[in-house]
Amino acid sequence: MKLKKVVLFISCIFFSLLVKADTDAVILTSKSAMSLSSATFLVDTGITIENGDVWVWGFRGSSQQGNGKQLVEQSNPPARVEFFANNGITIKQLAAGIYHIIALDEKGNVWGWGQNGYHEVSGNNSAGGYPNVPVLVLENKNVVMISAGEYSSYALTKSGDVYTWGNGVFGQMANGEREAKNDLYQIPREYFNNRPVVLLGAAYESGYAINDAGEVFGWGDDESNAFGIDNPTAHVYQTRPIQITNLPTGVSGKDIVYIAGGDRFTVFLTSSGNVYGMGAGSYIGIGMKPGVNVITPTHIKSDIDTLFCRYVGCVAIDKKNGLWTWGATEGSAFKQVYANKATERTYNGNLTKIDMGKEHLIYWNDEGKVYGVGYGAGHKFSQRTDESVNWPGKELDFVVDAMKRVYGPDYIPGQGQ
Template sequence: MKLKKVVLFISCMFFSLLVKADTDALILTSKSVIGIASETFLVDTGITVENGDVWVWGFRNSGQQGNGISHDGEYKTPARVAFFANKGLSITQLAAGIYHIIALDEKGNVWGWGQNGYHEVSGNGNGGAYPSLPILVLENENVVMIRTGEYTSYALTKSGDVYTWGHGIYGQMANGEKKAVNDLYKIPREYFNNRPVVLIGGGYESGYAINDAGEVFGWGDDEDSAFGFDHADHIYQTRPIQITNLPSGVSGKDIVYIAGGDRFTVFLTSSGDVYGMGEGSYLGMGLPYGQRVTIPRRIIGNIKMISCRYVGCVAIDKDKGLWTWGATKGSAFPQIYGNTATRRTYNGNLAKFDMGKEHVIYWNDEGQAYGVGYGAGSKFSPVSNANVHWPGKELDFVVNAMKGVYGPDYIPGQGQ
């Protein structure tokens, strides 16, 4: 049995403070804190970080398994990415687009694998269309945070530089162009008012950054006032644009998480308040479809952790209550969300959760995993693609695969 790796984890609520303090890239925490193991736009694939390893199941026909086989069947047993285990590398963060995956190791290096048609995996043409073994994208840059869009990747270094690579037809690269295929690009610091960046966020077709002065920036598809500018059209911001319409009493220095979906922006403050702007029906306020919110409104308070993807958000409050909200009209899977912030019933005591495009996988302290939402790719069952409502379907086939590697007494889901 492999010994448990020492990879500690901290809630993203404190991450910006760590970067500001110029700390090391390790993520520190205790099991009493619920962790977001992965925040992805994966649509058919299940993924998590467990024991410092990357585990993948469900659809793997674009190289997602990371095992050297480009087209690996979705019905195969869940498996860890042996590449990292063989190198003795612990993974501390995961992010993914629709079909590509990037990972941050304990040394601050970034790796990518999966679909690479826009260079969203490798930051260049290396590895071809479907690199099936992890490719080193950023080395010796001391990366502390990674994020993704649908087909785009982002990385933040300890020194405060932001890198982008991948699809950029909507300005997601922040390189001044609307071009589909883009190699690795470092955004000039002048676009962040010549200040180092301390926090980044990913949107469906957009990116975000906050500098050490608390100034907030967004780039990419600013649809339906997602950045707070009053318009209903697609406005493609090809360079970072400063977002200045924060609510009274809220500074960018207070923001500890920022992300965007399709047509909205959401951020969490250190006091536990969540604010949103953009397409109103995605914001959990009971607003009708088509009503735009141009000044961020408070959605909910007392929140410890949050993850927002595509058309909705999942949040954990300070009492371990689990809340969801997002699109119900126009979403194929409204059972995940709620037109208003809705508290969900779940099984056991929460330990961590993984967020996909329109699915959620959560883990409890008894080592059980459950899936909710879009079931395609057999990620909730090796024999079914059925969609699942709360409180979820138990993923015992994933847990059993982990125990097969780590031993029968191993309890999955208890941190990284």
């Protein structure tokens, strides 16, 4: 049996990263008690970090399992990515698009596997269309944060540099182009006013960065005025980072500890626990009808400790471990997960870890149990059916059973990374 690893989990979800002016040292300035294991747009695949390993279940038809096969039947039991376990590699962050996965190890190296049609896995064309074993994307760069869009990938280094790779038809690469396939690209620091970046974020088809002076930048598809600019058309494609200047009164970029978005909106969390959003009004939890855009950042919720936003909505954990959701309620399984205003949800047990997908979430409690809510396609919530699930969720016994077969019958999953 593999010994339990002790892992320091560093993520933009829980930490504000500040780079000292005279060094490249990253300082952790705030931390949540809640672990967000994976931040993904995966639609049919379940994934988590457990004991420093990557575990995958559900749809694995595009090399998502990472064990040397392109196709693993979705009805097969959950399995860990043996490449990392066999090579003694501990994973501390996961991010993913629809069908690709990237991982950050404890040494600051970035790996990728899965669908690679836009080079979103490998950052080049040498790995083929579906790398079925993790390939090394960034090595010896001291990466501290990763994120992903639908078919794009992002990384932030300890020294404050931002790398992009993957699909860029909406300007997501920040390389001045609108090309589908893009190799690994370092965004010139001059586009961030010649300052190091200290916080990274992603949306469905765009990216975000905040430099050490507290200046906020966005690039990619500025749909529905998501960057707080009154645009004449629904879509404006920002192929270079532009500065987002209309922050709320009294709020500086230095106050922001998390920034991200989805399809048509931007949301950020401040160190004081306040959440603000702009863009498509029906997505940001303020009860607005579809078709109305919000240009000035609007207050959504107070006393929030942890925030995660994807596609059409957000999930937040407050300072008392209350779980809140908001977002679109029409289409797929959105109404199972979200509400048009910030709504507190009932869940089972005491939260210890959450994994997020495009239209679903998976949460773990202190009893070692795991539950799924939302879109169930790909057998994410059952090895037999694809049914969508309402709150408080469906227990995923088959995931726990698979982990105990590897770590031993007394192992309690979900208690950390």
